Amino acid sequence: MIRPRRACGCARFGSSLAIVVMQFSNLAILTVTNNGWSFEHTLTVVVCSLTLAGIQFIRWHKNVFSYWIFFTCIMVGGVLASVWHDLHGINSPLVPLIALGPVMSGFIAGRRAAWVFWIIGSVLLCVLFLISITHPPVVAGAGYIMESKRFFQAIFTLSLAAIIAVNLHERLYSTLREMRMNVERANRAEAAKSEFLATMSHELRTPLNGVIGLTDALIGGDLPAHERDLAQTIRQSGESLLLILNDLLDLSKVEAGKLSIELGACDPHELVRHAVDSWRETAGAKGLIINGNVSGDIPNAVLIDDHRMSQILQNLISNGVKFTSYGHVSLHLHGSRLADGRYHLDFRITDTGKGIPPEMFERIFEPFEQGESGTTRRYGGTGLGLPISRRLTELMGGTIRVERSDASGTTFVLSLVVEMETDASLASVNEKTASEGVALKGLKVLVAEDNEVNRLVVGEFLKSWGVAADFVVDGASCVERLKQHPYDLILMDKHMPGMNGVDATRAIRALPGPKSDIPIIAVTADAMPGERNLMLAAGMNEFISKPLRADALRDVILLTLNMRAAA
Secondary structure (H helix, E strand, C coil), rough: CCCHHHHHHHHHHHHHHHHHHHHHHHHHHHHHHHHHCCCCHHHHHHHHHHHHHHHHHHHCCCHHHHHHHHHHHHHHHHHHHHHHHHHHHHCCCCCCEEEEEEEHHHHHHHCCCCCCCHHHHHHHHHHHHHHHHHCCCCCCCCCHHHHHHHHHHHHHHHHHHHHHHHHEEEHHHHHHHHHHHHHHHHHHHHHHHHHHHHHHHHHHHHHHHHHHHHHHHHCCCCCCCHHHHHHHHHHHHHHHHHHHHHHHHHHHHHHCCCCCCEEEEHHHHHHHHHHHHHHHHHHHHHHCEEEEEEEEEECEEEEEEEHHHHHHHHHHHHHHCCCCCCCCCEEEEEECCCCCCCCCEEEEEECCCCCCHHCCHHHHHHHCCCCCHHHHHHHCCCCCCHHHHHHHHHCCCCCCEEEEEEEEEEEEEHHHHHHHCCCCCHHHHHHHHHHHCCCCCCEEEEEEECCCCHEEEEEEEHCCCEEEEEECCCCHHHHHHHHCCCCCCEEEEEHHHHCHHHHHHHHHHHCCCCCCCCCEEEEECCCCCCHHHHHCCCCCEEEEECCCHHHHHHHHHHHHHHHCCCC
């Protein structure tokens, strides 16, 4: 049998309180009918006081069975006390209350308690009938026929109440049992889905790291124009696969309530520039003009999740480029200062595409919806970009909507209220990282990575920056190599055979001397919620997820070394 939940317990206590309230209401009626205080008044006050005391006692001890025994004793004792006072027997006006016993007992402690109270109630009715036939009837004056009728009617009512109580109990607890099974099934499915997504994220990001990373290395080299175009196409295809993977993971995180917003200092002007530049080459290949501009009152640094904002703008511009055959795609940011010192930002993304039917304005923000039928076949995509963009915007306290759409094109508006960043020290560190940096040439880096393709990618990046790199394939070798040779930095993979990256980092932090303080950057294909916090808690200084991009890896290395120098 499923144990009652807290809500059921509250309902039980509420039912008892309802009976108490009804009894106190009955006192007023008794006062009028008896023209003053009577024995029934005293009995009602005693029973109600005991019931209230019992409720408090059971709330403290949390014992449902004890509460049922207490309730049964009060009900039976109250009826006997009333009958003992006036010897009404089966004619007592409190006899109908006995019929409530099985219902209340079943509600409090289950079907067994209902049948036990039926037995107790039947014995009690027999006692009352015996009192009636051994004493002159008080109410009925025509012999004992009336008492016999009342006795059998009471037995019938008591039995019917017991049957109803058992049926209600079975229905209630079977429903609760089914609900618990459904919850457990859903929890298992959620755990399995999370594990599957984590596994697939890691397995897909590892080959994507090779595709995107190595094409980055090729593009950075001296290639003829034709081969460079081919490499650019390969890289764009890899980026498209990565975007789909990120959309699926983000949708899962949002639905599970595990996606969080991380506020940090960001320049809105830079957001616009980066978003437009990212799509300039793709738009140009279609013959489209893409531009961005900023107007109004906008500070140079605001508190915002720049990663999520960039993701939203990328999705909106991507849609504009995808559904526009000729003309232009533009991003315009307008800012205004509010009375409370915050800033209202409006990002408008306008294209000259085919437009969206008015009845589809809301549907396109639903997962896997792409407007008219055939859109996926003609233009591609998964239909996840806009739903994720809206949910991310709502998490940041903003809104996103279709402002207009007709034959001349479509305009999306993303509205957000932000605060100005006033932390001068943070701004100075970011500025130093972006402008001055630490020279990478001449650094000696230890790379712990078991995958050959990933080692090749990282090796090409480091070699192009003039960085000397040594490679190991597991955590234990990383710790031993560090003991024997000096390094400026460690790039640590999370999943490796034997000792993994987390355990290796903890072992390094436990080393004696200055080597325990070496900067360590986590490099992993895991992108599920909490990964970054796990890496930092293990003692790593920074975190970057695969697939790696040359500029992103360089930035995180510079940031880590600069933060260490500033400390």
